[in-house]
Amino acid sequence: MSAAEETPGGEDIPWGEVTPEAARRLLVAAVDAFAERGYHATTTRDIAGRAGMSPAALYIHYKTKEELLHRISRIGHDKALDILRAAADGPGTAAERLADAVRSFVRWHAERHTTARVVQYELDALGPEHRTEIVALRRESEATVRRILNEGVAAGEFDVPDVAGTTVAVLSLCIDVSRWFNTQGRHTADEVGALYADLVLRMVGAQK
Amino acid sequence: MSAAEETPGGEDIPWGEVTPEAARRLLVAAVDAFAERGYHATTTRDIAGRAGMSPAALYIHYKTKEELLHRISRIGHDKALDILRAAADGPGTAAERLADAVRSFVRWHAERHTTARVVQYELDALGPEHRTEIVALRRESEATVRRILNEGVAAGEFDVPDVAGTTVAVLSLCIDVSRWFNTQGRHTADEVGALYADLVLRMVGAQK
DNA sequence: AACGACGGTGAGCAAGCGCTTAGAGACCGC
DNA sequence: GCGGTCTCTAAGCGCTTGCTCACCGTCGTT
Numbered sequence: 001m002s003a004a005e006e007t008p009g010g011e012d013i014p015w016g017e018v019t020p021e022a023a024r025r026l027l028v029a030a031v032d033a034f035a036e037r038g039y040h041a042t043t044t045r046d047i048a049g050r051a052g053m054s055p056a057a058l059y060i061h062y063k064t065k066e067e068l069l070h071r072i073s074r075i076g077h078d079k080a081l082d083i084l085r086a087a088a089d090g091p092g093t094a095a096e097r098l099a100d101a102v103r104s105f106v107r108w109h110a111e112r113h114t115t116a117r118v119v120q121y122e123l124d125a126l127g128p129e130h131r132t133e134i135v136a137l138r139r140e141s142e143a144t145v146r147r148i149l150n151e152g153v154a155a156g157e158f159d160v161p162d163v164a165g166t167t168v169a170v171l172s173l174c175i176d177v178s179r180w181f182n183t184q185g186r187h188t189a190d191e192v193g194a195l196y197a198d199l200v201l202r203m204v205g206a207q208k
Numbered sequence: 209m210s211a212a213e214e215t216p217g218g219e220d221i222p223w224g225e226v227t228p229e230a231a232r233r234l235l236v237a238a239v240d241a242f243a244e245r246g247y248h249a250t251t252t253r254d255i256a257g258r259a260g261m262s263p264a265a266l267y268i269h270y271k272t273k274e275e276l277l278h279r280i281s282r283i284g285h286d287k288a289l290d291i292l293r294a295a296a297d298g299p300g301t302a303a304e305r306l307a308d309a310v311r312s313f314v315r316w317h318a319e320r321h322t323t324a325r326v327v328q329y330e331l332d333a334l335g336p337e338h339r340t341e342i343v344a345l346r347r348e349s350e351a352t353v354r355r356i357l358n359e360g361v362a363a364g365e366f367d368v369p370d371v372a373g374t375t376v377a378v379l380s381l382c383i384d385v386s387r388w389f390n391t392q393g394r395h396t397a398d399e400v401g402a403l404y405a406d407l408v409l410r411m412v413g414a415q416k
Numbered sequence: 417a418a419c420g421a422c423g424g425t426g427a428g429c430a431a432g433c434g435c436t437t438a439g440a441g442a443c444c445g446c
Numbered sequence: 447g448c449g450g451t452c453t454c455t456a457a458g459c460g461c462t463t464g465c466t467c468a469c470c471g472t473c474g475t476t
Contacts (some may be wrong), residue, residue: 020423037332038246038333040246040249041248041333043462043463043464044463044464054424054425055426055464055465056425056465056466057425059465059466060422060423065465121329125249162403166407172387172388173384175384176380176381176383176384179380180380186372186373187373191373192373195377198369199374199377199411202410202411202413203411205410228453230453251432251433251434261455262454262456263435264436264454265453265454267435268454269453272435
């Protein structure tokens with residue numbers, strides 16, 4: 001799926017799959033700018049400036065400003081979906097897998113909240129065909145969470161009157177972390193992940 | 209506080225407090241446009257056009273485009289805070305008041321999701337001093353919800369290890385309804401309100 | 417040494433932006 | 447009937463936007 005570059009040690013480097021280096025620098029600059037001011041309020045001059053380049057340099061590596069957003073959005077959604085699937089397909093009871101999914105998904109939205117903010121909240125700035133492509137990935141994420149809930153209900157682990165509605169609520173809760181999370185805030189990313197995993201288990205009525 | 213116009217029957221008219229009528233038409237047009245494309249992607253020509261007026265007409269009633277956003281944001285936040293306070297100060301146990309708060313707060317975010325989307329997600333587009341004013345109102349909302357949680361814990365109704373964190377989660381969950389809710393969707397605003405009230409009661413460990 | 421390929425720049429174009437200004441028409445008290 | 451006020455428009459100003467183009471330095475290859 002998404003082939004993020006990894007060091008021999010296994011530690012993964014964000015945006016490692018974007019080459020050459022100048023293209024990556026531009027993309028990282030764009031993520032920062034989009035997260036800070038939003039796609040439409042960000043100028044191509046701002047992006048190029050943050051990357052230490054002239055405005056024209058952007059167009060050597062990307063056809064349009066929208067293509068930059070699409071690349072960010074695509075890679076981010078792939079990563080998010082990987083995280084959910086890894087947890088869903090992992091070992092353990094439905095409750096354990098749900099807690100794992102929420103914990104890692106939330107941790108990603110907190111640690112990488114700059115990226116996540118762009119990925120989750122700038123969807124409408126994409127062009128129509130790129131938008132449909134990304135919406136399809138989001139439906140996959142939703143299906144993955146719903147699958148865990150259904151399995152938990154079937155196994156008698158969960159008490160969930162409305163699986164579809166609860167799926168939306170769980171994902172919404174996790175995604176919105178990227179909006180309010182602040183590195184200087186009260187909680188660390190790990191703490192929020194643990195708190196949210198607990199809250200979600202309560203939402204589905206999993207006895208602990 | 210916020211003095212929304214009401215008919216003799218008591219039914220409240222959205223934006224009834226905005227006069228004259230041309231100013232209200234412009235404001236409603238702005239809400240629609242901001243919700244659809246975002247503040248920065250919306251042009252003053254678009255707003256005026258939707259209101260059936262020339263671009264210049266906007267500046268008779270509002271000094272700048274940002275002032276329009278501020279008026280929308282201010283009125284919306286006042287309304288949201290009213291809703292939370294009405295529930296928090298109402299009769300009943302902490303659990304009943306929390307369920308009431310979530311139900312009505314969510315219903316507002318679903319029914320008026322166009323308005324709510326602008327109010328909740330275009331905060332960063334405000335100028336610095338308007339932003340601080342609005343942030344203060346949001347802190348009030350947070351304090352109101354936290355108060356209910358604290359009272360529930362004190363009364364032994366709730367089991368909440370992390371009141372501050374759970375407060376953020378509850379508000380985040382409710383607010384994000386305005387992002388995904390769709391009038392053509394699976395659920396009505398009432399249904400989402402009821403579902404979310406139930407989910408939140410589970411989150412705080414209220415025995416039913 | 418000469419070469420093309422590649423990645424970069426400085427200058428600038430056409431279009432669209434927020435906002436202003438001069439003036440037109442409708443309505444008011446007198 | 448007339449001046450004053452209020453609401454609105456047509457035109458357009460100054461500036462910024464996304465993006466292009468002619469050109470240039472630095473390579474590895476011959």
